[in-house]
Amino acid sequence: DxxxxxxxxxxxxxxxxxxxxxxxxxxSGNEYVYWYRQIxxxxxxxxxxxxxxxxxxxxxxxxxxxxxxxxxxxLPHATLRDTAVYYCIVRVRDxxxxxxxxxxxxxxxVLP
Amino acid sequence: DTxxxxxxxxxxxxxxxxxxxxxxxxxxxxxMYWYKQDSKKFLKxxxxxxxxxxxxxxxxxxxxxxxxxxxxxxxxHINSLELGDSAxxxxxxxxxxxxxxxxxxxxxxx
Numbered sequence: 001d002x003x004x005x006x007x008x009x010x011x012x013x014x015x016x017x018x019x020x021x022x023x024x025x026x027x028s029g030n031e032y033v034y035w036y037r038q039i040x041x042x043x044x045x046x047x048x049x050x051x052x053x054x055x056x057x058x059x060x061x062x063x064x065x066x067x068x069x070x071x072x073x074x075l076p077h078a079t080l081r082d083t084a085v086y087y088c089i090v091r092v093r094d095x096x097x098x099x100x101x102x103x104x105x106x107x108x109x110v111l112p
Numbered sequence: 113d114t115x116x117x118x119x120x121x122x123x124x125x126x127x128x129x130x131x132x133x134x135x136x137x138x139x140x141x142x143x144m145y146w147y148k149q150d151s152k153k154f155l156k157x158x159x160x161x162x163x164x165x166x167x168x169x170x171x172x173x174x175x176x177x178x179x180x181x182x183x184x185x186x187x188x189h190i191n192s193l194e195l196g197d198s199a200x201x202x203x204x205x206x207x208x209x210x211x212x213x214x215x216x217x218x219x220x221x222x
Contacts, residue, residue: 036211043116043202043213044155085153093209100211102155 004088009107012082018075020106022088025069030092033064035073036102037084044087044102047073078110115139118203118214125193126222133188133217135203144186145211146178147202155202161186193221 005023012018024033034049048055048062050071055062061074075082087105116137125131137144143162149155159178160167166178175191190197198221203214 034210038155041216043204043215044211046210046212049210087155100157104154 004090004103006086006088006103006106008104009109011109011111012075012078014080014110014112015077018078018082018108018110020073020075020086020088020108021070022073023070024088024090027068027090028092031090032093033062033068033071034089034091034100035060035062036087036089037082038087038105039081039084047086078108080110080112082108083110084108116203116205116212116214118201118217120217121215122218122220124220124222127193127195129193130189130191131193131219132190133201133203133219135186135188135214136184137203137205137212138184139205139207139212141205141207141212142183143206144180145204145206146186146188147204147213149200149202149216151199158188159186190219193219195221197221 032049032051035047036044037047038044048057048060050062050064052064052068064071085105085107087102091099119134143160145160146158147155148158158169158172161178161180177189179187198219200216200218202216204211
């Protein structure tokens with residue numbers, strides 16, 4: 001699976017949009033981009049995923065560049081409860097999930 | 113109505129002991145997993161179990177063994193516990209796509 005590169009940490013003011021970048025320059029055509037987050041002392045939580053089109057759900061938006069070599073997760077109005085480690089993962093969808101490989105992620109701190 | 117539940121939440125034990133962590137999912141998923149998160153916070157997959165097929169991460173010592181009595185349960189047995197086994201262990205399940213995690217079991221070996 002393609003490796004991803006994310007900034008180690010980011011700050012965001014409460015109420016502002018949080019834009020979390022992810023580079024995946026070696027992504028293959030059949031690999032999806034997934035985002036998860038881990039709030040302190042909890043298990044990771046699914047946020048969103050996409051292949052090549054931009055995606056939006058009730059939690060976030062995912063913007064994937066046309067060449068698919070990078071993506072951005074957008075939390076439109078960050079709250080203090082969005083403080084967490086955010087993981088960007090690229091993988092082929094299968095039934096085994098062995099390729100859900102978590103890197104160090106980005107530690108997002110939402111500041112009051 | 114927790115989707116993936118693990119017990120116990122905390123487990124403190126001495127070196128050399130044998131312990132088990134239980135996991136249950138009520139999502140009807142076919143695949144279950146165990147992940148280990150060490151002190152550096154890296155999440156690493158240990159096992160995945162799908163329809164009685166076990167896939168083992170080659171780095172996992174054979175002191176660790178998953179046991180699945182049925183599709184909704186995947187328990188983790190650990191023999192001869194070592195100090196380095198101290199970590200948070202997460203159970204997860206999926207149906208091909210999204211992973212759903214439990215809230216973890218913090219294991220401390222003294």
